[in-house]
Structure formats: C-alpha cells, structure tokens
Amino acid sequence: MTQLSINTTQNVNINFTAASIGDRILAYLLDFLVKTAYVIVIYSVFFYGLGINKLMDxxxxxxxxxxxxxxxxxxxxxxxxxxxxxxxxxxxxRLLKIKVVKIDGYQASFGDYLMRWLFRIIDVSFSSGIVGLVSIIASEKSQRLGDMAGGTSVITLKNNININHTILEEIDVSYVPTYPLVIKLSDNDARIIKETFNSARANKDYHMITRLKTKIEDVTGIRNQSGNDEDFIKTILKDYNYYTQKM
Structure with a gap:
C-alpha cells in the first residue's frame, strides 16, 4: 500500500497508509447499495404505497x-x-475503515468535501470511474481529481493506533478549563500540536513554539491569556483533554 508522508503547516511529518483501490471500490459499491435501497423504499412506500404516482399523473x-x-x-x-x-x-x-483527510494533516472542511463531490462527475459519473481509477494509480498520494482539487486523500484506519491514545493526558478532577473554544480542534489537530510542541521543547526551538501558538490562535480564535507561549499550549492541550473526556 502507498505510504503518505504529510508535512503539516507546523513542519511535522505524519505517515498514513493510503486506502487501497480495492477498499475504495468496495466502499463505493456499498454506498451504491445504500442509495439503491433508498430509491426502492421511496418508490415502494411513497409513490405506490401512498399513491403519489397517481397524483403526479x-x-x-x-x-x-x-x-x-x-x-x-x-x-x-x-x-x-x-x-x-x-x-x-x-x-x-466507515464499514471499510477508510477516511478522507486533508494532506496538510488537518480536518477536511465542507469546502474540501464539496470540491470532491463536484469532481465526482468527471472522476466517476461521466467516465464510469475510469478517470478516477487512473488518477489514483498515477498520483503520488493516491488521489483522484477531486482529491487533488480539494487537497485531500483517502487513508485506511485499519490497524492504526487510536489517535486518542497519543493525546490523552491525566486531568485532575478539580481542573478548571480556561479556553472553551478549544473544542474547535479535532483529535488530529491536538495530536499535531502535542507532537510539534514536544519536539520544539526538546530541541529548544522557541521560534517554532511561537509559530505554533500563533497557529492555534488563528485556527480557534483563542487569545493567549497567560502571556507565556509554553504555558498557553500546555493549557490548550489540557483543556482539549478536559472537554473531550467529558463528552
């Protein structure tokens, strides 16, 4: 399987395994069955069962x-x-345990999914999947045209360590969170922050810590109330753990 090395905006390399073509095709077929079942139910219940077809005449x-x-x-x-x-x-x-992700390591947005959906017309509908299949095989990151346009790829979640294990921290029962807006972050965001922060501290890269603090503020809208970048990031990680463990 293709290994995807994604370089995040914090200059951290994260390795993912691209979903196999077989898994992507099988997921597509399962989704096709779901849509077919929906059409059959709608046709049977609403159009014939409730007589909407007669009204439409x-x-x-x-x-x-x-x-x-x-x-x-x-x-x-x-x-x-x-x-x-x-x-x-x-x-x-979900059944095949594959997922669309941004190639910068962050959670894909609605705009990214929209771009994939729009290009699906070319990748799948008009070409019977040939264009999408060829582009996945030919591209370095196993991307169809929609993935390239949206800056995404499809990865496998099989045999991966649960991302929560890499960000879990002990939180005292009396802990009072400071930044409620931290819930804007995803598990993947929190993992990237933690890995980048630990790496920067180990290398005494204070410039990277400052950049990381700025990025967190830009993404979440949170403003540093502690005055110290390291304390701010530590609090962000603790607050994230607090809210996610309570959910």
Whole structure:
C-alpha cells in the first residue's frame, strides 16, 4: 500500500497508509447499495404505497420533475452530506475503515468535501470511474481529481493506533478549563500540536513554539491569556483533554 508522508503547516511529518483501490471500490459499491435501497423504499412506500404516482399523473411536467428532484436529492448529495457529517466517511467508507483527510494533516472542511463531490462527475459519473481509477494509480498520494482539487486523500484506519491514545493526558478532577473554544480542534489537530510542541521543547526551538501558538490562535480564535507561549499550549492541550473526556 502507498505510504503518505504529510508535512503539516507546523513542519511535522505524519505517515498514513493510503486506502487501497480495492477498499475504495468496495466502499463505493456499498454506498451504491445504500442509495439503491433508498430509491426502492421511496418508490415502494411513497409513490405506490401512498399513491403519489397517481397524483403526479394529474400534474404538469414541471411539478412532476420538482417532486422527483425532491425525493431523489439525497441520492445526488449522498457523499457530500455523509462525508461532511461523518468527518470524511460515508457508510461504505466507515464499514471499510477508510477516511478522507486533508494532506496538510488537518480536518477536511465542507469546502474540501464539496470540491470532491463536484469532481465526482468527471472522476466517476461521466467516465464510469475510469478517470478516477487512473488518477489514483498515477498520483503520488493516491488521489483522484477531486482529491487533488480539494487537497485531500483517502487513508485506511485499519490497524492504526487510536489517535486518542497519543493525546490523552491525566486531568485532575478539580481542573478548571480556561479556553472553551478549544473544542474547535479535532483529535488530529491536538495530536499535531502535542507532537510539534514536544519536539520544539526538546530541541529548544522557541521560534517554532511561537509559530505554533500563533497557529492555534488563528485556527480557534483563542487569545493567549497567560502571556507565556509554553504555558498557553500546555493549557490548550489540557483543556482539549478536559472537554473531550467529558463528552
């Protein structure tokens, strides 16, 4: 399998394993089955069971088209909605334990998923998947065109250490958090922060610590209240653990 070495904005290299083509195809087929099941249920229950098809016979063409678009819209937007709601996974991807991630190590945004969805027309729909398959094989990071446009790739989560294990810290029961906005961070963000911080401290790279502090402020909107960059980052990590362990 292809190994993805992702260099984050904090200059930390993180190694992921790209999802295999087989897993991606199987996830696609599972998602196709889900969408097919939805269509069958809608057709059987609403159109025949509730007699909507008979009502549509009395409608004009535009009204019929509007109803069909309304009912089948979830099929068209399936991957966009699910990847946005499930943080890079559809039902098929979740079953196959693969996930869409940003190649800079951060959590993909709705805009990234939207770009993947738009290019799906070229990658999959118009070319029967040939364009997507060729681009995945040919690209260095196993990306289809939609991934290249969105700055994403698909990785496997199989046999990986749970990311929570790498960021877990002991929090005293009496601990009072300082920065509630820390919940804007993802587990992956917290891991990158912790690894970068520990590396910078070990190398006495105070410039990197300052850059890391600035990046945290930019991403979360939090402002350093301690006056000390190291104390600020330590508090961020403790607060993140506090809120995520309470959830």
């Amino acid at each position: 009395k409608m004009d063409d535009w009204s019929r088209i509007s109803i069909l678009v309304l009912f089948y819209m979830p099929v068209a937007f399936y991957s966009l909605l699910l990847e946005s709601l499930l943080e890079g996974q559809t039902l098929g991807k």
